[in-house]
Amino acid sequence: MVESFHDFVVHRTAALSRTAYLLTGDHQLAEDLVQTALARTYRHWRRVRHGNPEAYVRRVMYHQQVSWWRRRRIVERLEAEPTERADADHSETTTLRLTLAAALNHLTPRQRAVIVLRYYEDLTEAQVAEALGCSIGTVKRHAHDGLSRLRSVAPELVDAATQRSTR
Template sequence: MVESFHEFVVHRSAALSRTAYLLTGDHQLAEDLVQTALARTYRHWRRVRDGNPEAYVRRVMYHQQVSWWRRRRLVERLEAEPTERVDADHSDATTLRLTLTAALRQLTPRQRAVIVLRYYEDLTEAQVAEVLGCSVGTVKRHGHDGLRRLRSVAPELVEVAAQRSIQ
């Protein structure tokens, strides 16, 4: 049992960490989220391992993140704009990444989870509904509302997406 769980952790930790970062917007919180989710998954590993353990871990991560969010009710942190550097010009990619991160932080936790699972993890609406433990209609509603919010807070992302679809 321990070996199969260890193998799962070794193979899927990177993907789970990326998802956790997108859910939390903070590297340290993402690490805590993955660790908590894996610890909870380990307790039920015998039951989970033969099904879809990654979906189970993602569901635990989502529920844990919502639980933390409800408990803390933190005011969003405002971060200073990054200083411009002259030596290397990665500004377009960096600006896009920062814009996307800031825009995702302005979504509700459920909207953010749906957008991350749907478009970053490339899951179907049915798979997202299974991971989040809700109906497909709820996934559609949160996805629609989240995309509408992203378009309003970061219209430059729409332009970038349009340019990439042309190429």
């Protein structure tokens, strides 16, 4: 049992960390979120390992993030422009990632979770609904509202997506 959990952690932590970062918007909180979710998953590993353990961990991460969000409001100061380093390489991809991260901060936690799971993790609406414990209609509503908000907050993301699809 311990070996199978260890293998799961070794192989899936990077992907889970990316999802956690998109949910939290902060690297340290993302690390804490992944660790908490994995610790909670380990307690139920015998039951979870035969199903879809990654979906279980994502669901734990989402619920934990919402719990943290409800408990404490962390006031963050976002700079209009990131601090530049002289030796930094500013590529188009980095700019898009920063824009996306900043835009995701304008969504509600539920919208953010739906957008991340649906479009970043490429889950189906049914899989997102299962992971979040809600109906498919709720997923569709949050996706619609979240995408509308992203379009208004960061229209450059729409332009970038259009350019990528025509390549």
